[in-house]
Amino acid sequence: MEKFSIKKRLKSFAYAWKGIGSFIFKEHNAWIHSGITIAVIICGFAFHITVTEWIAIILCIGLVFASEAFNTAIERLVNLVSPEQNKIAGDVKDIAAGAVLICAIVAAIVGLVIFAPYWIVLF
Secondary structure: OOOOOHHHHHHHHHHHHHHHHHHHHHOHHHHHHHHHHHHHHHHHHHOOOOHHHHHHHHHHHHHHHHHHHHHHHHHHHHHHHOOOOOHHHHHHHHHHHHHHHHHHHHHHHHHHHHHHHHHHHHO
């Protein structure tokens, strides 16, 4: 068994941050999610949502970003191992993209449940 090393743990955090940076700065879908995230956070502050509502919003934001990051990693890996068109590779990429869509739809529904009453009162 390998001895615990703080230096190695710090390096792994550095690699993780590098991966997050690659995801955020290179992926158009991450930009879309970031824009929506900013809008949702602004609405949360504007409507003074409850702590419980913030928890739900934060979990949804994390879920969508994580699923998109997994999808991006899967797509890049599939492109690496199967550069030519392949039905199975295409299915793998479609399924991963579908998982992101499921997470985004759930997050949108949670957002509607939380924010609809605030918007109704406003108008």
